[in-house]
Amino acid sequence: MSGYKTFAVAGAGTLGKFIISELLKEKAAGKIDKVVVLTRSADNSFGDAEALVVDYSSPEFLQSALKGVEVLVCTLGTTALAFQEPLAEAAKAAGVKLFIPSDFAGYPVGKSEGLYPIKNSYRDMLDRVGLPWTTFATGPFGDWIFYEPMFGYDLKNGTAEVGGTGDGLVSFTARPDIARFVAHILTTVPASELPRKIFQMEGERISVNGVITGYxxxxxxxxxxTRVPMDVVHANLAKGDFKAFLQFVFETAGTTGPAEDMNVDWPDFHPMSVVESLLANKD
Structure with a gap:
């Protein structure tokens, strides 16, 4: 076991709510003692977790909120990534022992497209702050992204906008499976083996065409x-269009590493396929 007993999750939305749920299961089983949720909304309910409405502009508040927390998991979305810096500084001051940056939904190390450089910069920031980190390479959230029209996919209503051929292989992982993997690693791997470690997981390695056909x-x-030529994808990517970034990744760089490196840290993972996760997602 890792030995860590107190956890905080910053961000309780798209992915965070699933990680909170899994950590609370570990708490109910007696494996951990405390789960704190840092949220920007007072309307959310998190069961047996301690919810704190967060003020990211107040170092004093953040340090107080993180007092006694050993592991901080960030699941902040794209527009909130910058909050990781004040969180890291407060976490360092509060004595947090391990910081999980919001690197989910991709494998940013060594990549220079879209959000990858930004995510890499925050990991560098953690090194400057002197805060140990662990990160998880998950691939896109297969149970969610194909139901999001803003990304070009609305399978529930029968449409998809695919960049290029649609044959590029992608490492998709469903959010419930990501949460299970994260909670398992953080509560079972020895604490000494967690800093600066990148854990790679994969629910299913499949092309967008394969998902659509299976669905x-x-x-x-x-x-x-609807097929979007890659020259159009590249032009839109140059403008900072996030949908184009996803189309580019899905076509050219969608896997998080060699297949033999996936899920090796939890051989009994047994995640869902993309179609299984889509059928299970009732949202």
Whole structure:
């Protein structure tokens, strides 16, 4: 066991709510003692977790909120990534022992497209602050992204906007599976083996075309696919368009590493396939 007993999660939305749920299961099983949730909304309920409405502009508040916390997990979304810096500084001052940056949904190390340089810069920032970190390479959230029209996919309503051929292989992992993996690693791997470690997971390695075909077969629904040429994708990517960034990744650089390196830190992981996770997602 890691020996860590107190955890905080910053961000309780798209992914954070699943990680909170898994940590609370570990708490109910007696493996950990405390789960704190840093949230910007007082309307959310997190069961047996201690919820604190956060003020990221107040170092004193953040340091107080993190007092006694050993592991801080950040699941902040794209527009909130900058909050990781004041969080890290407060965490260092509060005595937090391990920081999990919001590197989920991709493998940013050594990459220079889209959000990757930004995420790499925050890991560098943690080194400057002197705060040990662990990160998780998950690939895109397979149970969610294909139901999000803002990303070009709306399989529930029968449409998909695919960049390039759609044949590029991608490492997709469903959010419930990511949460299980993160909670398992943080509560079972010895604390001495966690700093500066990148844990690679994968629910299923499959192309966008493969997902669409599998979804059509499983549901009997025909998906109307719009194809976007890669020159258009590159042009939109140069403008900072996030949908184009996803199309680029899915076509050219979608896996988080060699297949033999996936899930090796938890051989009994057994994640869902993308289609299984889509059918299980009732949201």
């Amino acid at each position: 059509e077969k499983a549901t009997g629904k025909k998906i109307d696919v």
